Amino acid sequence: MSEYILEMHDITKEFSGVKAIEGINLKVRAGECVGLCGENGAGKSTLMKVLSAVYPHGTWEGTITWDGKELKAGSIRETEEAGIVIIHQELMMVPHLSVAENIFLGSELTTAGGFMDYPRMNARAAELMAMLKMPDINVAQKVSAYSGGKQQLVEIAKALNKNARLLILDEPTSALTASETRILLDIVKELKAKGMACVYISHKLDEVAEIADTVTVIRDGTHIGTAPMAELDTGKIISMMVGREMKNLFPREAHDIGEVVFEARNITCWDATNPERKVVNNISFELRKGEILGVAGLVGAGRTEMVSTLFGCYPGLYEAEVILEGKKLKIREPIDAVRNGICMVPEDRKRQGIVPLMGVGHNITMSVLPRFITGGLIDAEAEMAQIQHEILRMKVKTAQPLLPIASLSGGNQQKAVVAKMLLPEPKVLILDEPTRGIDVGAKYEIYKLIFELAKQGVAILMVSSELPEVLGISDRVLVVGEGQLRGNFINDGLTQETVLAAAIGKPVTAAA
Ligand SMILES: Nc1ncnc2c1ncn2[C@@H]1O[C@H](COP(=O)(O)OP(=O)(O)OP(=O)(O)O)[C@@H](O)[C@H]1O
Ligand SMILES: [Mg+2]
Known part of the structure; x- marks a missing residue:
């Protein structure tokens, strides 16, 4: 035996x-x-x-x-x-x-x-x-x-x-x-x-x-x-x-942080199933050009609800004032956000990020389809060229570009969703748990991309439950706990302990 x-x-x-x-x-x-x-x-x-x-x-x-x-x-x-x-x-x-x-x-x-x-x-x-x-x-x-x-x-x-x-x-x-x-x-x-x-x-x-x-x-x-x-x-x-040694998991790169481009004021969200309960309570923050702002907190703290309102996809009642480059925006649904230069990679890929039975490629170009339309017709060749380019750029592993996205491995689906949200060339990019289910190599690629975008002046808001990731790439960290803003720290010598203490509501001294 x-x-x-x-x-x-x-x-x-x-x-x-x-x-x-x-x-x-x-x-x-x-x-x-x-x-x-x-x-x-x-x-x-x-x-x-x-x-x-x-x-x-x-x-x-x-x-x-x-x-x-x-x-x-x-x-x-x-x-x-x-x-x-x-x-x-x-x-x-x-x-x-x-x-x-x-x-x-x-x-x-x-x-x-x-x-x-x-x-x-x-x-x-x-x-x-x-x-x-x-x-x-x-x-x-x-x-x-x-x-x-x-x-x-x-x-x-x-x-x-x-x-x-x-x-x-x-x-x-x-x-x-x-x-x-x-x-x-x-x-x-x-x-x-x-x-x-x-x-x-x-x-x-x-x-x-x-x-x-x-x-x-x-x-x-x-x-x-x-x-x-x-x-x-x-x-x-x-x-x-x-297949190679990876000494550094976070490819930090210097980038300039400019003036405030984006402001969210008084975000309040009511629970979609229990309208008596506030899941986000009056949170305000600013985001600068080229800044990477991490959002930390425990699961259930209200972070996803908070960023969903900014992208017009929060299912319950909410109030928020959103200002981009000094202009007040009315965002009722994601298309309003995308048109104004705010894109989001959602946490729930299966429900919000992809159309499962549609091809990988068309999932990617979906966000910018009008670009390929001339005289009422889709220029399929131009669209395919763009698709090939994105698949290469993001190293999406797929046997061919038209396979249904649902047949790709989880991590590769995520890379395709990121590609889709970069195509509209956003001014503000919201990433909700962008590396969930993604391997170390692909994480590294996504971080590199985040720094690249920051260098180009894109303002980035990244929600993540992985503290090493938040501390590894953010310029500044917001901490959300029980729907409230509990910390706003410059990420300079910031430790996991400080962030966690803030998340669970312990008093902290190092607030910026
Ligand atoms: N039903 C399918 N049709 C075509 N290709 C498939 C199908 N299922 C898996 N593949 C391909 O087989 C390969 C292995 O995928 P698999 O889902 O096993 O990866 P994995 O190691 O579990 O990745 P992950 O860590 O992202 O979950 C991938 O290239 C994927 O695109
Ligand atoms: Mg798998």
Whole structure:
């Protein structure tokens, strides 16, 4: 008997003739967590979809040995029955079903008479919620009433309920708060101790370093290396991922900061579902030409709501006075903002950033379509030239420019959204969590681009939950906590501690 519970051998998967992964090997022991690392588009999710039979046996090459026997699963149901459970990168909850219904979706408990056994399902769901340290969740409530982070933990509960022996977590923490991430990592550790095997995919390499026993790195669909975590550190993983050493994660560049170009006064937002509650309370700030202004705060502090009002896409009631180059603007919808020179890369890419079934290229040029129209007709050639240019510039990894954007890896979708928002040549660029789900190499490219834009005089407002990123690239940092402006610091020797203290509302002394 092999010491491995799972052996994937020589796996190759093609999409319409293009190899997404080729000849990959992956082995996992019971009780072991393997960190699977690689840049955007490296093939991590694809490999896991092969394993969980999202791509059934016969649609890929190679062999999978599970628990000593060859696995030839034709569907996810079969792999789940075998004990292989995947939690996908994108949330898969059905919004209008309750928390408990989502947990039992496809494996509903029924009474002797064949009816849904809600009391039993709700009780078990509540038990799982308590296990995940979320006893306050009402399992009979619609899942959509809860934040993305909470929904992600419900996904975990759903997986746990399936008696998984191998749990695959694909970017599980990108929507989680720091404390939710803590809960998740602790749960995975407990499960490991009980003998569960795990494959953990994350661009947050400190999480991988904490949780993985072994790390496998893939690049461009091929296997680069596998080593015990004890012999690695995040720096070594990064060099394996990108194929070169990266000494500096933040390519800081000097740039001039000019006069005030943009002012937001008295932004107040009311909760879209509960109009009694203010989620942003009277925040004002200024932004200078060529300035990079970071917006830090805990998840849920009101940062996304705040910037959404500036782009005309906040769904609830709000008030705000927006002044660009001394002129008061009326922004009712995103097109008003874009016309006036304010662009935004939204946090929720899936819902606001892309048209999933439309091609990558057309997603990019959508923001400036009128430019290609002459005499009522679209100049397809000119549009295609622009598309090719943008794809090269942003290094968007796509087999061809007209593939539906939804078929690209998460990080490459994000690069396309950034490209789309740069085309209108904005004066103010708002970036909401611009590097979420993006690998270190691509992050570096995006930072370089941010500095490039700042040099050209674009004013940049960047919301980010990653403090090292905020401190690594901002000229100045706003801190938002519970809907209020709690700090406005020049980023000169500013520390994570100071920002965090401000975010949670502790008194700070270093205010600028
Ligand atoms: N359904 C599909 N059709 C065509 N190409 C695809 C499809 N799914 C994935 N690909 C391609 O396969 C490659 C690997 O993608 P995959 O999603 O596995 O990357 P990943 O390592 O998970 O990246 P990320 O970190 O961004 O999530 C990419 O080039 C992607 O465009
Ligand atoms: Mg992926």
